[in-house]
Amino acid sequence: xxxxxxxxxxxxxxxxxxxxxxxxxxxxxxxxxxxxxxxxxxxxxxxxxxxxxxxxxxxxxxxxxxxxxxxxxxxxxxxxxxxxxxxxxxxxxxxxxxxxxxxxxxxxxxxxxxxxxxxxxxxxxxxxxxxxxxxxxxxxxxxxxxxxxxxxxxxxxxxxxxxxxxxxxxxxxxxxxxxxxxxxxxxxxxxxxxxxxxxxxxxxxxxxxxxxxxxxxxxxxxxxxxxxxxxxxxxxxxxxxxxxxxxxxxxxxxxxxxxxxxxxxxxxxxxxxxxxxxxxxxxxxxxxxxxxxxxxxxxxxxxxxxxxxxxxxxxxxxxxxxxxxxxxxxxxxxxxxxxxxxxxxxxxxxxxxxxxxxxxxxxxxxxxxxxxxxxxxxxxxxxxxxxxxxxxxxxxxxxxxxxxxxxxxxxxxxxxxxxxxxxxxxxxxxxxxxxxxxxxxxxxxxxxxxxxxxxxxxxxxxxxxxxxxxxxxxxxxxxxxxxxxxxxxxxxxxxxxxxxxx
Amino acid sequence: xxxxxxxxxxxxxxxxxxxxxxxxxxxxxxxxxxxxxxxxxxxxxxxxxxxxxxxxxxxxxxxxxxxxxxxxxxxxxxxxxxxxxxxxxxxxxxxxxxx
Numbered sequence: 001x002x003x004x005x006x007x008x009x010x011x012x013x014x015x016x017x018x019x020x021x022x023x024x025x026x027x028x029x030x031x032x033x034x035x036x037x038x039x040x041x042x043x044x045x046x047x048x049x050x051x052x053x054x055x056x057x058x059x060x061x062x063x064x065x066x067x068x069x070x071x072x073x074x075x076x077x078x079x080x081x082x083x084x085x086x087x088x089x090x091x092x093x094x095x096x097x098x099x100x101x102x103x104x105x106x107x108x109x110x111x112x113x114x115x116x117x118x119x120x121x122x123x124x125x126x127x128x129x130x131x132x133x134x135x136x137x138x139x140x141x142x143x144x145x146x147x148x149x150x151x152x153x154x155x156x157x158x159x160x161x162x163x164x165x166x167x168x169x170x171x172x173x174x175x176x177x178x179x180x181x182x183x184x185x186x187x188x189x190x191x192x193x194x195x196x197x198x199x200x201x202x203x204x205x206x207x208x209x210x211x212x213x214x215x216x217x218x219x220x221x222x223x224x225x226x227x228x229x230x231x232x233x234x235x236x237x238x239x240x241x242x243x244x245x246x247x248x249x250x251x252x253x254x255x256x257x258x259x260x261x262x263x264x265x266x267x268x269x270x271x272x273x274x275x276x277x278x279x280x281x282x283x284x285x286x287x288x289x290x291x292x293x294x295x296x297x298x299x300x301x302x303x304x305x306x307x308x309x310x311x312x313x314x315x316x317x318x319x320x321x322x323x324x325x326x327x328x329x330x331x332x333x334x335x336x337x338x339x340x341x342x343x344x345x346x347x348x349x350x351x352x353x354x355x356x357x358x359x360x361x362x363x364x365x366x367x368x369x370x371x372x373x374x375x376x377x378x379x380x381x382x383x384x385x386x387x388x389x390x391x392x393x394x395x396x397x398x399x400x401x402x403x404x405x406x407x408x409x410x411x412x413x414x415x416x417x418x419x420x421x422x423x424x425x426x427x428x429x430x431x432x433x434x435x436x437x438x439x440x441x442x443x444x445x446x447x448x449x450x451x452x453x454x455x456x457x458x459x460x461x462x463x464x465x466x467x468x469x470x471x472x473x474x475x476x477x478x479x480x481x482x483x484x485x486x487x488x489x490x491x492x493x494x495x496x497x498x499x500x501x502x
Numbered sequence: 503x504x505x506x507x508x509x510x511x512x513x514x515x516x517x518x519x520x521x522x523x524x525x526x527x528x529x530x531x532x533x534x535x536x537x538x539x540x541x542x543x544x545x546x547x548x549x550x551x552x553x554x555x556x557x558x559x560x561x562x563x564x565x566x567x568x569x570x571x572x573x574x575x576x577x578x579x580x581x582x583x584x585x586x587x588x589x590x591x592x593x594x595x596x597x598x599x600x601x
Contacts, residue, residue: 051579
C-alpha cells in the first residue's frame with residue numbers, strides 16, 4: 001500500500017473521463033428468525049446468543065427456508081419492476097473465511113428470484129434518473145469478525161480474530177444494477193440518491209428497518225472510467241460496505257479522482273476490491289477480485305427450488321405501497337408545505353409521523369409544528385429518532401385538539417407534552433393528573449384578579465386613573481396564582497372590568 | 503485424452519484448502535478426468551429440452567414459518583470451540599484475504 005495516492009481534482013477528472021457506476025445493495029430483511037433456521041435475529045444481543053447449530057454450520061445440520069424472507073424478496077423484486085422467476089434455486093458460494101461457518105454462503109447464482117427491473121430516482125433538484133436493475137437475489141448474511149492486536153481493528157497486523165455468529169444466516173436480498181451510464185459529473189449524487197431511494201423503499205415495503213447505522217443496508221460501489229461515453233467500459237474497482245448516503249457520495253468522488261490519476265499516468269486501473277475509510281475519506285486496496293469460478297458455485301442440494309406461483313406473485317403485487325418519492329410529492333401537495341419545509345420533514349424522518357398525526361385529526365401545520373419543533377429538540381437532546389420517542393401521532397393530535405378547544409394554552413400544552421413523554425399517560429390523563437387545564441371559570445379568575453389588585457393597591461390605583469401600563473403586573477400575578485393556567489387575554493379583560501376601565 | 507491438468511487440480515486443491523502431494527495430484531488428475539469425460543457423455547444426450555436436475559425429488563416451495571426458536575446458550579455455542587474470548591470464537595490471524 002503506497003503511503004500517498006495521487007488524485008486528480010474531481011472537476012478535472014470528470015472533464016476528461018466518463019464515469020460509470022454499478023451498485024450492489026444488501027438489505028437485511030426484518031424477519032424474526034434467520035433465513036435457514038429458527039435462530040432469533042435480535043439486534044445488539046450478546047455475541048453468539050442468537051445462534052443454533054445451523055447458524056454455526058455444525059456437521060449434519062440441514063437448512064429450512066424462511067417463507068417470509070421469500071415473500072419479502074419477491075415484494076422487493078416487484079417494487080423494482082423486476083420479473084419474478086418461475087423457478088429458481090439456491091447455490092453454494094464456496095470460500096474460506098471465519099465469518100462463514102459452513103465454508104460456503106448459501107446464495108443464488110444463475111437463477112435469481114428477481115431480474116430485469118428498473119427504478120426512476122430523483123436527484124435533489126428534481127432531475128429524474130432511470131436506474132436499470134440487473135437482478136435481486138436471496139442469500140444469508142455472514143458473522144462478524146473483530147480483529148485483535150495490531151492496529152485498532154484493522155486486519156493488517158492483527159494477532160487473531162474473534163467471531164460472533166449472531167448475524168450469520170440473517171436473510172439478505174442483494175440488488176445489483178446494470179452499469180449506470182450518462183451521469184457525467186453527477187455520478188456521486190446519483191449513487192447516493194439511488195441508495196437513499198432503496199432505503200426508503202425497504203421501509204415503505206416494511207421488509208426491513210433499513211437502519212444504515214446498524215448496517216441493515218450496505219452498499220458496494222463499483223466505479224470505472226472511460227475516455228468518452230462511446231468508449232468501451234473501463235476496468236472497475238469495487239468499494240465494499242459503504243454504509244451511509246454521504247459515504248457513498250464521497251467514495252464515488254474519491255475513486256473517480258484516484259482512477260483518473262492512475263489513467264493520466266499511463267497506468268491501468270487494477271480490478272480489485274477496495275475498503276472505504278470513513279475517518280479519512282479514502283479507499284485502500286483489498287484483495288484482487290476473484291473470478292466467479294473461484295467460488296465453485298453449485299446448486300444447493302439441501303434446499304428444493306422456489307417456484308412462486310403466478311397467483312402468489314399477483315397477490316404480493318397487490319400489497320405494494322405507493323412509491324415513496326411519488327407519495328412524498330402527493331403529501332407535500334396535500335399539506336401545502338414549501339419545498340424546504342418538506343425536505344426538512346423528510347430528512348427528519350417525520351413524513352409517516354406527520355401523516356398519522358393528520359389522519360388523527362390535527363392540521364398539517366400543527367402536526368409539523370410539534371414534530372419539527374418541541375419533539376425534534378427532545379429527540380436531538382436524547383440522541384434518538386423521532387419515531388423512537390415514547391409518544392404517538394394520535395397523542396399529538398389529541399394534544400393539539402386540547403389547544404384548539406381552548407382548554408390548553410401553548411405553555412400548558414408543552415407541560416402536558418413533557419408529561420406524556422415522561423410516561424404519565426395520554427394528554428387527557430396528564431391534564432387531569434397534573435391539573436393543567438386553562439382556568440376558564442370566570443368566578444375563579446375574578447377572585448384571583450381581586451386578590452391581585454388588593455395585594456398591590458398602588459398599581460390598582462394607577463390603572464384606575466387610566467394608566468394601563470402596569471396591567472401586565474396584575475396579569476402576571478394572576479398567572480402565577482393560577483400556575484399559568486389562566487387565559488391571559490381573558491385575565492386582562494377582567495382586570496379592566498374590575499377597575500372600571502373595561 | 504487428458505482434459506484435467508495437474509495444474510488445475512493443484513489450483514482447485516488450493517481453493518478447497520486440501521494439501522495434496524505430487525503423487526496425489528497426478529492420481530487425482532487422472533481420476534477427475536474419468537469423471538469429466540463421463541459427464542461430457544451425458545451432456546451429449548442432454549439436449550435443451552431436458553431441464554437440469556438439482557434435486558431428485560420433485561418438490562418445490564418448502565417453506566418454514568418465520569418463527570424464532572430458542573437459540574443455543576453462549577456456553578453451548580462455544581462448547582466445541584478450541585479457543586474463545588468474550589463470548590466469541592477465537593480464530594488464528596487472517597492473512598491477506600479479507601472477504
